[in-house]
Amino acid sequence: MITLDNLVASHGRRPAVHHVTGRFAPGSLTAIMGPNGAGKTTLLRTIAGLHPAEEGRVQVAGRIALLPQGATMDRTFPIACRDVVLQGLWSKLGAFRGAGRAELAQADQALGAVGLRDFAARPVGSLSAGQFQRLLFARLLLQDAPVILLDEPFNAVDGKTAADLLAMLHRWHGEGRTIIAVLHDLDLVRREFPETLLLARDPIAWGPTAIALSAENRLRARMMAEHWDAEAERCAAA
Numbered sequence: 001m002i003t004l005d006n007l008v009a010s011h012g013r014r015p016a017v018h019h020v021t022g023r024f025a026p027g028s029l030t031a032i033m034g035p036n037g038a039g040k041t042t043l044l045r046t047i048a049g050l051h052p053a054e055e056g057r058v059q060v061a062g063r064i065a066l067l068p069q070g071a072t073m074d075r076t077f078p079i080a081c082r083d084v085v086l087q088g089l090w091s092k093l094g095a096f097r098g099a100g101r102a103e104l105a106q107a108d109q110a111l112g113a114v115g116l117r118d119f120a121a122r123p124v125g126s127l128s129a130g131q132f133q134r135l136l137f138a139r140l141l142l143q144d145a146p147v148i149l150l151d152e153p154f155n156a157v158d159g160k161t162a163a164d165l166l167a168m169l170h171r172w173h174g175e176g177r178t179i180i181a182v183l184h185d186l187d188l189v190r191r192e193f194p195e196t197l198l199l200a201r202d203p204i205a206w207g208p209t210a211i212a213l214s215a216e217n218r219l220r221a222r223m224m225a226e227h228w229d230a231e232a233e234r235c236a237a238a
């Protein structure tokens with residue numbers, strides 16, 4: 001379970017997430033939706049412990065795996081695909097233990113599972129955006145975490161790749177893992193995600209997707225976005 005209690009997160013003195021309270025139930029499958037700049041990535045990173053909570057609290061039961069926004073990752077570093085996947089075993093191997101035969105086999109199996117069997121030795125910089133997204137999913141497979149956070153996981157991928165990755169996500173959900181994904185595709189979310197948190201820095205709605213993404217709530221989110229003060233230094237209620 002993940003509990004947010006009056007959570008506020010900022011960048012410098014600029015507020016990004018305002019007073020969010022609620023819970024992601026164990027085994028739930030939730031989309032986070034909202035306009036650009038709504039604080040979705042900031043919220044995900046705060047849940048993952050990569051960004052500090054300025055106020056309030058995040059409580060997480062269980063290990064977290066995060067799929068970051070692909071576009072934000074440096075792919076010029078000369079590292080082979082298999083080594084990127086092996087990063088998924090970081091919590092098990094630590095900094096000083098190299099991967100043994102079993103771990104290498106695990107990495108190759110994960111590459112095969114995402115359709116990148118022949119890519120093990122390829123430098124990561126040579127992958128297309130969609131192939132790179134598949135690679136990040138292979139790393140998630142090795143992380144084997146009960147809580148999985150995904151930031152725009154289907155960005156820059158074709159229909160077939162999106163369908164394959166979505167199937168993987170549903171398999172994880174079927175295994176009882178808690179899944180939270182930041183998404184922009186309204187139809188996809190309505191079709192595939194039972195729960196939604198609609199965020200516009202403030203929480204607009206959080207619950208069953210059909211209700212959370214009602215026309216009225218979406219309009220409220222858009223209106224909030226239109227009235228954000230880019231120079232505001234603190235949220236009004238703080």
Ligand SMILES: Nc1ncnc2c1ncn2[C@@H]1O[C@H](COP(=O)(O)OP(=O)(O)OP(=O)(O)O)[C@@H](O)[C@H]1O
Pocket residue numbers: 011012014015016034035036037038039040041042043
């Ligand atoms: N590193 C940073 N430094 C300063 N401000 C930041 C930083 N990252 C995000 N912000 C600001 O925080 C606010 C929320 O950003 P965030 O990336 O969380 O939004 P988002 O909902 O994920 O947006 P998008 O849909 O465009 O990806 C934005 O106004 C953004 O400009």
